[in-house]
Amino acid sequence: MRQARGQAWRLALPIGLGLMVTACQVTIAFLFARIIVTLLGFASGGGWNDLAVAGGLMLLSAGLSVGQELAQQSAGEHARARIRAALFDRLLELGPADRRGVGEKASLLVDRVEALDGFFARWLPAMTLALLSPAAIAIIVWRADWVSALVLIAMGLLVPIAMAVTGIGAARESRRQLDVLGRLAGRFVDRLRGLATLVQFNRAEDEARALGEAAEEFRWRTMRVLRVAFLSSAMLELLSAFTLGYLAWRHGALLTGRGPTDPTLSLFCILMVPAFFAPLRAFSAAYHEAMSARGAAAELAPLLEAPPEAGLLLEEVPRRVAVVFNGVELLHAGAAAPALSRLTFALAPGEVLMLVGPSGAGKSSVLRLLMGFVRPTAGRIAINGQDVTRLRPAELRRLSSYVGQRAHIFGGTLRENIALARPEATEAEVLRAAEAARVMSFAADLPQGLDTRVGEGGHGISGGQAQRVALARAFLRDAPLVLLDEPTASLDPGTEAEVIEAIGRLCTGRTAIIATHSAALLGLSGRVLELGDRRLADVG
Amino acid sequence: MWADLARVLRLWAPRRASLVGALLVSMGSALSGVALLALAGQGVAAGLAAGGIFGLAALVWVRPLVLLRPMLRWGERMASHAAAFRALADTRVWFFRRLAERMPGGIGLRGSGDLLSRVIGDVDALDRLYLGGILPAGAGLAVLVAVLALLMGEPWLMLLVGLPLALALVLPLVLAPAATRAAQRAADHRGGLRAAVADPLAGLEDTLAANAEPRAMERLRTADRELMHSQRSLVRRSAWAGAAGGFLAQLAVLAALAWGLAGGTATAGMVVLALFLSVAAAEALGLMPRAGAALASAAAGARRLFEAADTAPPVEEPAAPAPLPASNELVLQGVRFGWRQDAPVLDGLNLTLREGERVAILGPSGAGKSTLAALLTRLAAPEAGTIRLGGTDISQLPAAELRTRIVVLSQQARLFDDTIAANLRLAAPGAPDAALWRALVKAGIADLVRSLPEGLETRCGEGGARFSGGEARRFALARALLPPAGILILDEPTTGLDAAAERAFLATLATACEGRSLLLITHRLTGDEPLDRVWRLAGGRLLPATA
Known part of the structure; x- marks a missing residue:
C-alpha cells in the first residue's frame, strides 16, 4: 500500500471528472423535478427548454464518465507495472534461495499484482468520491430541505460504519483465500508438468478428483469472504431503501400543501436519493476489492520492502582466476546434516579440478557456492x-560459465537459447559454440537448423541434446571460470567422447571445476578431489 | 462465440437446478426494487392527486419492501455465486481430464505457464457468462416486462419509456462479438505474461548463470505493456457501454417527461409513475451494456479452453476393445514412425521380447529409443507395422489396461510436490510401507530415506527439487518398480548415478525385475547387466550389438 504514495496526482483527473459527473446529475435531477412540478400545475417555468438542457447534460455526463473510467484505468496500469517489475527484480535477486515453486511465483507476479488493480484503479478514486460527492449533494439538499439533508447525512455516515464492521473479517478471510488460490495454482502447474507420469500410472482420474476437491475448498473459502462482502452491500441497500421511503413519505405529505417547502425542491430531494447513494455504492463495491488487494499486498510486502542485496561490483572480469576454499561449510535450512563440511582446497589459475564422490556428497554444492546461489554457513571462499561473499551475486556470476544438472531450455529457437549466454555474440561465434558442443550434429538434421523452435522445458529435443545446448552456452560465454555439473550425464559414449574433447578445449587456459561420475571425463588432465559421503560423515 | 458459450452451458448442465434457482431469486430481487420505487412514486403521485390519503396507503406497502429488498439482494448474490463457483470447479476438472486424455505424453510445445493461465484465468472468466451475462439479462428482462405492464394504460408512454430500456437490454448482444476479440487478446496477453514470468523462473539457475536478468526483465515489461494495452481497449469498450447504459436509462425518464409536456397536466400522475419506474429500471438495465464486455471475456476464455481441450488425442481408443491377453510376449514387426512427416525415426523395426526376457537397446541420444517407449505405451501410434502383446495388436487394447501391463520409467518421469510415500503410491495406491521400502531398497535409495528426519513423509518439492538429480531419478525408479506389471521399460534408468551406484543397480536388475520382462534403453552398458540379448538402434532399426 505504501506504493500508492507519491502517485496521488494521477488520481486527481478521475476524481475531478467524477465530481463533474455528480454536478451534471444534480442539475439533471433539478431540471426533471421542475418539469414535473410544471406538469402538475404547481409552478411554471419547466418546459421543453429544460428538457433540451437535461438531454445535453445527459450526453455530457456520459462522456465524462467514460473519461473518468479511462483515467482510473491508466492510474492502475502505472501502479501495477511498477510493482510487478520491482517484484520480479526481487525474485530474480533471491534466486534459488527462495524455495517457492515456479507456479506459486508466477501466481504472485501475475494474479496477485492484478488483484492490486482494484485498489489503485477503483478504491482510491472511489474513496475520495464517496466523501466529496455525497457531501456536495447533502449541502445542495440542505438548501432545499434541511431535514432531508440531515437524514441523508446520517445514513451516509452509517455506510462506512457498516462496512468497517463487516470489512475486518473480510480482510482476514481474503488473505486466506489468496493462499488457497496460490496453492491451487502451484498444484495445477506441478500436476500438469507431470501429466505423462500421472497417465503412465493411470492416476490422472484420481488427480482430477483431487483437483476438484481443491477447487471445492477454494469455492468454500471464497463464499465465506463473499458472505460478509454481500452483507455490507445489503446494509447499503437497506439504508438507501429506508432513506427513499422516509423522504417519499415526508415529501408526499409536504406536497399536499401542509409543508413550507417548494414542490420542485421536494421532488428534487427525493430524486437526489439514488444520486446520493451512487458513489457510496461504488465505494462499497471497491471496498471489497481493496480488502482483497490488501490481502495480496500482505503477501507481496515482505518481498517488496526487503532491502536490495548489497555487495560490491566487479570493475572488470579478470582473465585468470584462482579459487580457494577454506574450511567451507554449507548447511541448508532445516537439513539435519550439512551438505558440505569443512571443505578446503586451492586451485591455481588454469587448473582443472574433477569433483567425484557418491550422489549427495556435495559436488553440486561446491559449484552452487561459486555461482552465489547459496552462501557458505562457515568458512571462506576466495577468488x-x-x-566472494563481498561481491554482489550477479557480479560473481560474471566470472563463470556454468552448466547445471538440469539444464533448462527456454521457449524460443536453439540459437536464442545458446546466445542467451552472451547476447552480443556474433552469428559466427554462436555457430562455433554450437559446433564445439556438438549441437550441430543434431541441429543440422532439423528442418530449420539452429532456428528450430523448442518449447519451454526443452520439448522436442532429448535430454542429451538439451545438455549439449547448455554446454554450447558455456562455450559461448567465454568466462575465466568454468563450472560444469555432470556435463555428459545423458550423452551416449560416442557423443560423450566428442564433447569431452571439446570440454578439454574449453578448459584450456581457464580455471575449471567439473563434478562428474563419468570415468571418461576423468581422462581429462586435471586434479581429482573426492568428496566423502555426507551421511557416513554424519554417523562418524 | 455463441457456439463456445452454448458449449459451456452444456458443460454446466448438471448444475442446472442451482443455476436456474439463483436466476429466479435474482429476478425477484430486481422486481422488488421496481416495486419499491413504483410504490414510492405512486404514493407521491396519488398524494398529489387525491390530497395524500391514497398516497399514504401506497407508502404503507413500502415498509415491508424496505426490509425485503436487501434480504432478497443478499440471497440472490449468495445463491448465484455459489452456483457459479460449483459450475466453474466442474469445468476445471473437466479440462484436466480432457488434457490427460488428449495429451497423455505431456504438455509439449504449449508452455505449462500458458496452460495454467488457461485453467485458472480462463475458467474464472467463465463466471462472467453467468454472473455478468445471464443473471443481469434475466433481471433486466423481468424489470422491463414489469415496467411495460405497469404502463400498459398509456400505450404511447409505454412505448417511449420501454424503447430505450429495451435497447439497453439488447445492446450487449450487439456489442459482445466485437468485444470478444479484445477480450481474447487480453486473455492471450495474460497467458503471455505468465509465460514470460514462468520461463525464466523455471530455468532460474540458467537465467542467473547467463546474467540474463535484464533480458528477462525486458521480456516481462514487454508482456506487461501488451497486456495493459489490450486491457485498456477492453476497459474503453466497457466504459462506453456503461455510459450508453446510463444514458439510455435516463433517456427513458426524458421520454416520459416529453410525453407529459406534450400531453398536459392531466397526465401528471402517470408521468410521475413512469419517472420512478425509469429510475428503478436504471439500476437493473443501466448496467446491462457492460454485460457485453463480460460475455466477451467469457467467450474468449471459453474459446481458449476448448482449443486446448480439443487437441486430437494421439491415439484413438479402440471402439471394441479386445480382452487383455494372458501372455506378456511383445512382438514388433516392421514398425515405422516419425514425429514429423517425412522424417521417420523408426523405420522397419522388428523386435521380440519373450516373457521374462531381459533385453537392452543401445543407441546414441536422439536415435529413437524414447520414441520406441512412447509407441509401446500408445502415446503414439506407428505409421506402419504392428505391435502385438501376447498376439493381440495393442491398438485393440484400452490404453489404461495396457499401462497396467507395461510400465515405463521415462526420461520425463517427475516427482510431485508431495511426500515420498505419496509419490511412490502413485504407482500402487494403497501399497503398504513395507512394499515401499522394498522398492526403495531395490532402487538403492533406502539409506537416504532412512537418514531423513521425516522418512517417507519427507516432501519432495516441485519436480523433486528437494533432492539431487541422481536421487530424484532413483525415487522415480523405485516408483516404476512398485506395480506388478509384466513388462518393465527403463529409459536411461541410471542417468545421474555415479559409476559405483550405477553398477550396483544394474547388477541387481535380475532381482529387481523378479521374473518380469525387461527392456533396458540406454546409451551405454557397463557389462554387469544380467541381459539375455543386446540390440543396437541405428538408422531406425535394430541390429545385433557386438559388444
Missing part, C-alpha cells in the same frame, strides 16, 4: 584472494 583471486577476495572473499
Whole structure:
C-alpha cells in the first residue's frame, strides 16, 4: 500500500471528472423535478427548454464518465507495472534461495499484482468520491430541505460504519483465500508438468478428483469472504431503501400543501436519493476489492520492502582466476546434516579440478557456492584472494560459465537459447559454440537448423541434446571460470567422447571445476578431489 | 462465440437446478426494487392527486419492501455465486481430464505457464457468462416486462419509456462479438505474461548463470505493456457501454417527461409513475451494456479452453476393445514412425521380447529409443507395422489396461510436490510401507530415506527439487518398480548415478525385475547387466550389438 504514495496526482483527473459527473446529475435531477412540478400545475417555468438542457447534460455526463473510467484505468496500469517489475527484480535477486515453486511465483507476479488493480484503479478514486460527492449533494439538499439533508447525512455516515464492521473479517478471510488460490495454482502447474507420469500410472482420474476437491475448498473459502462482502452491500441497500421511503413519505405529505417547502425542491430531494447513494455504492463495491488487494499486498510486502542485496561490483572480469576454499561449510535450512563440511582446497589459475564422490556428497554444492546461489554457513571462499561473499551475486556470476544438472531450455529457437549466454555474440561465434558442443550434429538434421523452435522445458529435443545446448552456452560465454555439473550425464559414449574433447578445449587456459561420475571425463588432465559421503560423515 | 458459450452451458448442465434457482431469486430481487420505487412514486403521485390519503396507503406497502429488498439482494448474490463457483470447479476438472486424455505424453510445445493461465484465468472468466451475462439479462428482462405492464394504460408512454430500456437490454448482444476479440487478446496477453514470468523462473539457475536478468526483465515489461494495452481497449469498450447504459436509462425518464409536456397536466400522475419506474429500471438495465464486455471475456476464455481441450488425442481408443491377453510376449514387426512427416525415426523395426526376457537397446541420444517407449505405451501410434502383446495388436487394447501391463520409467518421469510415500503410491495406491521400502531398497535409495528426519513423509518439492538429480531419478525408479506389471521399460534408468551406484543397480536388475520382462534403453552398458540379448538402434532399426 505504501506504493500508492507519491502517485496521488494521477488520481486527481478521475476524481475531478467524477465530481463533474455528480454536478451534471444534480442539475439533471433539478431540471426533471421542475418539469414535473410544471406538469402538475404547481409552478411554471419547466418546459421543453429544460428538457433540451437535461438531454445535453445527459450526453455530457456520459462522456465524462467514460473519461473518468479511462483515467482510473491508466492510474492502475502505472501502479501495477511498477510493482510487478520491482517484484520480479526481487525474485530474480533471491534466486534459488527462495524455495517457492515456479507456479506459486508466477501466481504472485501475475494474479496477485492484478488483484492490486482494484485498489489503485477503483478504491482510491472511489474513496475520495464517496466523501466529496455525497457531501456536495447533502449541502445542495440542505438548501432545499434541511431535514432531508440531515437524514441523508446520517445514513451516509452509517455506510462506512457498516462496512468497517463487516470489512475486518473480510480482510482476514481474503488473505486466506489468496493462499488457497496460490496453492491451487502451484498444484495445477506441478500436476500438469507431470501429466505423462500421472497417465503412465493411470492416476490422472484420481488427480482430477483431487483437483476438484481443491477447487471445492477454494469455492468454500471464497463464499465465506463473499458472505460478509454481500452483507455490507445489503446494509447499503437497506439504508438507501429506508432513506427513499422516509423522504417519499415526508415529501408526499409536504406536497399536499401542509409543508413550507417548494414542490420542485421536494421532488428534487427525493430524486437526489439514488444520486446520493451512487458513489457510496461504488465505494462499497471497491471496498471489497481493496480488502482483497490488501490481502495480496500482505503477501507481496515482505518481498517488496526487503532491502536490495548489497555487495560490491566487479570493475572488470579478470582473465585468470584462482579459487580457494577454506574450511567451507554449507548447511541448508532445516537439513539435519550439512551438505558440505569443512571443505578446503586451492586451485591455481588454469587448473582443472574433477569433483567425484557418491550422489549427495556435495559436488553440486561446491559449484552452487561459486555461482552465489547459496552462501557458505562457515568458512571462506576466495577468488583471486577476495572473499566472494563481498561481491554482489550477479557480479560473481560474471566470472563463470556454468552448466547445471538440469539444464533448462527456454521457449524460443536453439540459437536464442545458446546466445542467451552472451547476447552480443556474433552469428559466427554462436555457430562455433554450437559446433564445439556438438549441437550441430543434431541441429543440422532439423528442418530449420539452429532456428528450430523448442518449447519451454526443452520439448522436442532429448535430454542429451538439451545438455549439449547448455554446454554450447558455456562455450559461448567465454568466462575465466568454468563450472560444469555432470556435463555428459545423458550423452551416449560416442557423443560423450566428442564433447569431452571439446570440454578439454574449453578448459584450456581457464580455471575449471567439473563434478562428474563419468570415468571418461576423468581422462581429462586435471586434479581429482573426492568428496566423502555426507551421511557416513554424519554417523562418524 | 455463441457456439463456445452454448458449449459451456452444456458443460454446466448438471448444475442446472442451482443455476436456474439463483436466476429466479435474482429476478425477484430486481422486481422488488421496481416495486419499491413504483410504490414510492405512486404514493407521491396519488398524494398529489387525491390530497395524500391514497398516497399514504401506497407508502404503507413500502415498509415491508424496505426490509425485503436487501434480504432478497443478499440471497440472490449468495445463491448465484455459489452456483457459479460449483459450475466453474466442474469445468476445471473437466479440462484436466480432457488434457490427460488428449495429451497423455505431456504438455509439449504449449508452455505449462500458458496452460495454467488457461485453467485458472480462463475458467474464472467463465463466471462472467453467468454472473455478468445471464443473471443481469434475466433481471433486466423481468424489470422491463414489469415496467411495460405497469404502463400498459398509456400505450404511447409505454412505448417511449420501454424503447430505450429495451435497447439497453439488447445492446450487449450487439456489442459482445466485437468485444470478444479484445477480450481474447487480453486473455492471450495474460497467458503471455505468465509465460514470460514462468520461463525464466523455471530455468532460474540458467537465467542467473547467463546474467540474463535484464533480458528477462525486458521480456516481462514487454508482456506487461501488451497486456495493459489490450486491457485498456477492453476497459474503453466497457466504459462506453456503461455510459450508453446510463444514458439510455435516463433517456427513458426524458421520454416520459416529453410525453407529459406534450400531453398536459392531466397526465401528471402517470408521468410521475413512469419517472420512478425509469429510475428503478436504471439500476437493473443501466448496467446491462457492460454485460457485453463480460460475455466477451467469457467467450474468449471459453474459446481458449476448448482449443486446448480439443487437441486430437494421439491415439484413438479402440471402439471394441479386445480382452487383455494372458501372455506378456511383445512382438514388433516392421514398425515405422516419425514425429514429423517425412522424417521417420523408426523405420522397419522388428523386435521380440519373450516373457521374462531381459533385453537392452543401445543407441546414441536422439536415435529413437524414447520414441520406441512412447509407441509401446500408445502415446503414439506407428505409421506402419504392428505391435502385438501376447498376439493381440495393442491398438485393440484400452490404453489404461495396457499401462497396467507395461510400465515405463521415462526420461520425463517427475516427482510431485508431495511426500515420498505419496509419490511412490502413485504407482500402487494403497501399497503398504513395507512394499515401499522394498522398492526403495531395490532402487538403492533406502539409506537416504532412512537418514531423513521425516522418512517417507519427507516432501519432495516441485519436480523433486528437494533432492539431487541422481536421487530424484532413483525415487522415480523405485516408483516404476512398485506395480506388478509384466513388462518393465527403463529409459536411461541410471542417468545421474555415479559409476559405483550405477553398477550396483544394474547388477541387481535380475532381482529387481523378479521374473518380469525387461527392456533396458540406454546409451551405454557397463557389462554387469544380467541381459539375455543386446540390440543396437541405428538408422531406425535394430541390429545385433557386438559388444
